[in-house]
Amino acid sequence: MAGFSPEWLALREPADHAARNPQVLAAVGAHFSGRPSLSVVDLGCGGGSNLRGSYAALPDRQHWTLIDHDPALLDHARARLAEWADEAREQGEELVLTKDEKLITVDARRVDLDRDLEWVLGWQPDLVTAAALFDLTSRRWIERFVAALASQRLPLYAVLTYDGREDWQPPHPADAGTQAAFADHQRGDKGFGPAAGPDACEVMAEAFRKTGFAVSTGDSSWLIDDDRAALRAALAEGIADAVRETGRLDPAELSDWLSARRSARSARIGHQDLWARPV
Structure with a gap:
């Protein structure tokens, strides 16, 4: 799977946390509210943002296993978490954190x-979670993943899955063409076969429902305005780079779109959160 830079992950984190659907997160927290402790496997952990966005709703004692293919990102996640915590110490290979009176141990694995999907799920955590991952994976991989979770009756909390909705203001004549080309690029192979892209959340929800899991979804769209100008510019440039690779838009038209989008008044970028659990 293609990697993401620590700089990009840090830039998007405030928007990710602001967008996270509070009703879905509350439902996850309520499900585990009677437990004194919880073990979590976080797939594609990046810089550890998903832990920072979820921990407050979960039990007071948490053990997180952070999973990523990039060893540099795993090191970065540990460093960011140590800075973020009220207290942090090393205990063998684990990082032991305290934050807001919660005790969180962290293990990082490449x-x-x-x-190795089935091997990871074979660790039988109480909760599997991931952020901004499943739109990069293929329909076949998602169905394999859901089947593996269902076989072990493991719940999933998935946040910030891109769903293809984009609303930039003010409108630009190239919006429709750019969005269509970007959607095509999103469906390219990101390391798991042809990606589900903007269809991922719907594919995953349907696969879970077929297994008899209860499924809840909620909107977690980014709202980007002048307070997040750096994210807006980086996002526009990333979209333009992807569209350029498709060759579907006239270069001059794309350049004009990019110039307009760097200084757009606002943008709403669609994401969905999903909570699936066995019943």
Whole structure:
């Protein structure tokens, strides 16, 4: 799977946390509210943002296993978490954190999620979670993943899955063409086969429902305005780079779109959160 830079992950984190659907997160927290402790496997952990966005709703004692294919990102996640915590110390290979009176132990492991998926889920955590991952994976991989979770009756909390909705203001004549080309690019192979892209959340929800899991979804769209100008510019440039690779838009038209979008008044970028659990 293609990697993401620590700089990009840090830039998007405030928008991710602001967008996270509070009703879905509350439902996850309520499900585990009677437990004194919880073990979590976080797939594609990046810089550890998903832990920072979820921990407050979960029990007071948490053990997180962070999974990523990129060892540099795993090191970065540990460093960011140590800075973020009220207290942090090393205990063997684990990082032991305290934050807002919660005790959180963290283990980081490098894993190829295409090759070793079933092995990871075989650790039988109480909760599997991931952020901004599943739109990069293929329909076949999602169905394999859901089947593996269902076989062990493991719940999933998935946040910030891109769903293809974009609303930039003010409108630009190239919006429709750019969005269509970007959607095509999103469906390219990101390391798991042809990606589900903007269809991922719907594919995953349907696969879970077929297994008899209860499924809840909620909107977690980014709202980007002048307070997040750096994110807006980086996002526009990333979209333009992807569209350029498709060759579907006239270069001059794309350049004009990019110039307009760097200084757009606002943008709403669609994401969905999903909570699936056995019943």
